[in-house]
Amino acid sequence: MSGHGDPIPMTSRRSGPLTGEAHVPGDKSISHRSLILGALAVGETHITGLLEGQDVLDTARAMRAFGAELTHHGTGAWTVGGVGVGGFAEPSDVIDCGNSGTGVRLIMGAMATSPITATFTGDASLRGRPMGRVTDPLALFGARAYGRSGGRLPMTVVGAAEPVPVRYTVPVPSAQVKSAVLLAGLNAPGETVVIEKEATRDHTERMLTGFGAQCRVEDSEEGRVITLTGQPELLPQTIVVPRDPSSAAFPVCAALIVEGSDALVPNIGLNPTRAGLFTTLQEMGADLTFENMREEGGEPVADLRARFSPNMKGIEVPPERAPSMIDEYPILSVVACFAEGATVMKGVKELRVKESDRIDAMARGLEACGATVEEDEDTLIVHGMGPGGLPGGATCAARLDHRIAMSFLCAGMAAQQPVTVDDAGPIATSFPVFEPLMEKLGAQFVRAGE
Known part of the structure; x- marks a missing residue:
């Protein structure tokens, strides 16, 4: 699948039981x-299990443009020759981050406190996403940003020649904003402090510590306080990337709604700031178990076993859980169609500024498939129809959004009639093996013209 070029319409048909093992790709957040x-360490970092979706490959290309030496040694295996904190060179060309909001925002942070200038762009979806939430705090360090109206790409960032440390409270739960500020703080003197009122995924803090930075995390009345001591010498690491819980969500959820299914999804990272979906599914009554619990590279890992779950009930998902499952609400809304009663998802307004407006995208697509859906700015409610209850039979717009495309393809596996997505191409940005992996389990996908 390609994330660019001509649309790739794809139809998902009702499948037999999904069985076997699903080896999903490496975690996208940790890969970036x-x-x-x-690239910011001194020496050679060795990585295995890297997700080689287009988003991460775009970040790899960007690191080369800033002067790091990257070598690909075969599937998932890379070495990165770092330039050290503050050692980024000025890129000679525009940095194209494709579809990746994580990539562009983290890279902006990493270069914002070096005396260099870089221009960033991306695909149509990324060019429509707001960057002010990152460039505003970066300006506190002394960086300047010049973009299109609304703080949108293409955008030129002029790094601070004499950066100052920052104390910043993140206004909305966002691991991207938090991480951009922490990465900027690496090349600022003194201590940079980030305060988040609600905890978000903490891979950046864990990995900064692993690379040798002084990064202290404390809970206070203000919230979760992260204090980073600037201008460290980061030490190269050997990193084994766990498999991505956001990708695992698709085979897991498909198995829960397809009659007779019993699928194992091994080696999934279960960082508590990422595992909200699995907690929610268990609360709904899903037959979902964690096997072989262990720790790898400082992250909790387990094998997930998902079986067909005909007795799931709709629940109200606590809004404070949203940061730990923000990317999983689209596929949860599909599962909700096959539960009994209403599933109420509150505190999800962040979905409106993802690769697409995911609340609107899922609401319109599920309605076209025969579901009853309610929404407001911050809420999505899906009224379940029980096992096999979704009529299907619609063509749904993916809106250049990989998770929307995969969610509707999963819906088609259990709906009464096939479900088509107008473009499955964006799936390559995060899950390039989605199609063959799901077909090996038993899914029936048909590309247009086949």
């Missing part, structure tokens, strides 16, 4: 950070 922190 491994490349960026490896």
